[in-house]
Amino acid sequence: MCYVRIISVISLLGNVLSFRGTPMYQKLAEWSKTYGPVMTVYLGPIRCVALNNTEVVLEALVKKQADFAGRPQTYSTKLLSDGAKSIALGDYHATWRLHRKLATKALRLYTSGNRLELRMTESLNKVVEVLKGIKEPVNPHLYNSLVALNILFGVCFDQTYAVDDPMFKNMLSIFDEFLTSFGNGPLEDIIPPLRLCPTKQMKRMIQLFDDIFNILDIFIVEHRNTLSPDHIRDFTDSILLAQKAAMEELDEATMSKITDDHVRQTIGDIFGAGIDTTRLTLDWAILYLASHPEVPSKIHKEVDQVLPKSGTMLLSYRNHLPYTEAVLHEVMRLSSVVPLSLPHCTICDTKIGDNDVPQGTMVLLNLWMMHHDPDKWTDVEAFKPERFLDETGAMAPKPDSWLPFSAGRRVCLGESVAKQELVLLLAGYMRQFKISLPDGVKPDFEAIGGGFVRTPKPFQSRFCGT
Numbered sequence: 001m002c003y004v005r006i007i008s009v010i011s012l013l014g015n016v017l018s019f020r021g022t023p024m025y026q027k028l029a030e031w032s033k034t035y036g037p038v039m040t041v042y043l044g045p046i047r048c049v050a051l052n053n054t055e056v057v058l059e060a061l062v063k064k065q066a067d068f069a070g071r072p073q074t075y076s077t078k079l080l081s082d083g084a085k086s087i088a089l090g091d092y093h094a095t096w097r098l099h100r101k102l103a104t105k106a107l108r109l110y111t112s113g114n115r116l117e118l119r120m121t122e123s124l125n126k127v128v129e130v131l132k133g134i135k136e137p138v139n140p141h142l143y144n145s146l147v148a149l150n151i152l153f154g155v156c157f158d159q160t161y162a163v164d165d166p167m168f169k170n171m172l173s174i175f176d177e178f179l180t181s182f183g184n185g186p187l188e189d190i191i192p193p194l195r196l197c198p199t200k201q202m203k204r205m206i207q208l209f210d211d212i213f214n215i216l217d218i219f220i221v222e223h224r225n226t227l228s229p230d231h232i233r234d235f236t237d238s239i240l241l242a243q244k245a246a247m248e249e250l251d252e253a254t255m256s257k258i259t260d261d262h263v264r265q266t267i268g269d270i271f272g273a274g275i276d277t278t279r280l281t282l283d284w285a286i287l288y289l290a291s292h293p294e295v296p297s298k299i300h301k302e303v304d305q306v307l308p309k310s311g312t313m314l315l316s317y318r319n320h321l322p323y324t325e326a327v328l329h330e331v332m333r334l335s336s337v338v339p340l341s342l343p344h345c346t347i348c349d350t351k352i353g354d355n356d357v358p359q360g361t362m363v364l365l366n367l368w369m370m371h372h373d374p375d376k377w378t379d380v381e382a383f384k385p386e387r388f389l390d391e392t393g394a395m396a397p398k399p400d401s402w403l404p405f406s407a408g409r410r411v412c413l414g415e416s417v418a419k420q421e422l423v424l425l426l427a428g429y430m431r432q433f434k435i436s437l438p439d440g441v442k443p444d445f446e447a448i449g450g451g452f453v454r455t456p457k458p459f460q461s462r463f464c465g466t
């Protein structure tokens with residue numbers, strides 16, 4: 001296999017032990033310096049191809065997007081998604097395409113009009129009120145979690161919660177446990193005999209998924225009972241109506257693919273996929289802003305010209321906030337909250353360059369490496385939002401090596417919602433607060449946790465009213 005190297009003897013664990021202590025994206029980046037951008041690694045018996053630079057990632061995701069559009073069907077993903085009925089975990093086939101289309105349509109329907117603006121404003125205001133009452137430095141994670149959870153609760157179920165509400169506390173503890181406790185995933189995926197007597201980790205994961213879906217089910221049943229086509233309250237209404245419309249239009253064979261279980265998984269996808277990504281991006285944004293005082297003062301200047309001191313956060317403000325948007329791009333580049341994207345899988349025999357990649361191969365896309373490639377970014381580790389602006393101060397065309405939402409057939413379904421809301425949330429924070437680190441504290445930009453998402457170490461920051 002030309003420049004693909006088999007970098008490990010196949011053993012029961014394959015390369016798994018090498019990923020203990022060092023996040024997988026970082027280890028792969030390190031190995032790629034020796035073995036080249038396309039490598040084969042073994043996660044136990046699972047053979048994976050890891051792609052480690054912009055050219056090979058884009059070849060897979062864009063040029064050959066149909067070949068690489070599958071999702072690996074591991075033991076745990078099938079178990080946790082009701083037999084792969086979810087969009088995020090489902091493989092690439094006709095039923096999956098149908099559900100992705102329905103979800104995209106429902107999200108677009110929900111975000112048309114001013115619902116997202118109102119949700120965002122309400123969620124942000126709740127947190128601003130609490131933060132205004134706190135004079136000492138705080139860990140922003142709790143408050144960013146409240147913003148993210150409230151936006152997703154609002155988008156999905158037309159609900160928001162206060163910081164001390166038992167529903168918020170319950171969800172926060174579930175999502176925080178996911179962040180900190182599951183490393184690179186359950187061992188059952190790579191050591192099949194363990195499935196007969198599941199590990200504590202696997203049992204806990206199943207329990208937490210059940211806990212989340214038990215809560216979502218209450219909302220979904222209530223929405224089905226009160227659904228009205230004339231009054232769309234949220235994404236759940238939109239997807240239930242899209243399901244109804246599709247049932248009326250489609251033939252019987254297709255209808256049988258739009259089950260209530262699929263719709264329940266889709267709602268779980270939208271709710272779950274948006275929370276960690278949004279709150280972690282905000283955590284990193286606050287850490288970078290608090291550590292680079294020259295940047296917040298430029299944002300303040302821009303925000304003060306565009307946003308009124310109070311009132312709804314209009315999506316149209318975003319067009320007038322290029323510097324704030326560039327800051328967000330730079331935060332997303334450096335933080336790379338989903339460093340290896342979600343694993344893909346080839347749906348046919350294909351190639352990357354001269355390298356054969358057989359059907360059914362798991363593919364890891366190292367977005368973190370793309371974002372930290374010194375050949376693509378000058379002064380690669382420096383926090384420089386200006387790199388995303390042109391000479392007039394407007395946003396320059398997106399660099400090929402910036403890909404936090406991935407690309408192609410499996411591109412993040414929430415990309416446009418996330419981009420709009422994150423710029424405005426950042427602007428909304430800056431409209432109200434000057435953000436800084438406590439005196440004498442040095443920032444630490446190392447991430448903690450496993451390899452799926454990058455979480456900043458807990459830190460304190462000051463929020464002083466402007």
Ligand code: HEM
Nearest residue numbers: 087088269273274277338341342405406410412413414418
């Ligand atoms: C900072 C914000 C976000 C980032 C960085 C992000 C990033 C990603 C990435 C890297 C993927 C994997 C794409 C692939 O497989 O190649 C993904 C998938 C997905 N995201 Fe996001 N995401 C964000 C916010 C959101 C939000 C707010 C939603 C929902 C409204 C969402 C919904 C989804 C869904 C449903 C998928 C699965 C798509 C599929 O498998 O076809 N994401 N996201």
